[in-house]
Amino acid sequence: MAERSETTYVAMDERIRSNRLIGVAIAMSIFVADQASKWVVTYILQLKQRREIELTPFFNLNWTENRGVSMGFLTAGSETERWLLVALTAAISIFVAVWLWREKRRDDAIALSFVLGGALGNILDRVRLGYVVDFADLHFGDIHPFLVFNVADAAITIGVLLLLVRALLTRQPKAPREEV
Numbered sequence: 001m002a003e004r005s006e007t008t009y010v011a012m013d014e015r016i017r018s019n020r021l022i023g024v025a026i027a028m029s030i031f032v033a034d035q036a037s038k039w040v041v042t043y044i045l046q047l048k049q050r051r052e053i054e055l056t057p058f059f060n061l062n063w064t065e066n067r068g069v070s071m072g073f074l075t076a077g078s079e080t081e082r083w084l085l086v087a088l089t090a091a092i093s094i095f096v097a098v099w100l101w102r103e104k105r106r107d108d109a110i111a112l113s114f115v116l117g118g119a120l121g122n123i124l125d126r127v128r129l130g131y132v133v134d135f136a137d138l139h140f141g142d143i144h145p146f147l148v149f150n151v152a153d154a155a156i157t158i159g160v161l162l163l164l165v166r167a168l169l170t171r172q173p174k175a176p177r178e179e180v
Contacts, residue, residue: 019109028117047135050063060137061137112163
């Protein structure tokens with residue numbers, strides 16, 4: 001019986017290790033994609049100077065310096081507020097990284113890696129520039145259902161939605177009762 005239990009722990013350790021590796025790889029890929037896309041719109045397309053580039057009737061590149069977080073909440077109006085926002089988002093990222101490190105479920109590890117990679121991309125912007133570079137403007141005519149966003153924002157949103165869907169739509173089966 002002890003051998004079976006030990007085998008279970010080894011398999012669990014391997015699964016957690018595999019989830020960590022996948023999670024870190026995805027988070028770093030998102031971080032690199034986010035920073036690369038911001039570099040392209042800033043330096044190659046010179047979007048800051050051009051302000052807006054219409055790509056299709058429903059998608060534009062639109063330069064936005066986001067000094068807050070989602071939907072304009074917690075806008076940093078001073079250097080002190082900027083660094084407090086960096087500290088807050090860094091603390092949240094550490095929490096997500098620890099959760100990812102301990103996560104046994106692969107689907108949750110993947111969702112957490114999306115959140116972590118996006119958060120790190122936006123934190124780097126805020127540290128280097130004092131704001132987050134947003135540029136993606138999805139719209140339908142004059143209707144703008146989303147704020148201007150970036151790759152990091154999209155990754156964070158996808159990760160959170162994956163966690164919510166999994167939490168709401170899947171349930172662990174109840175453990176069978178032990179008869180005494």
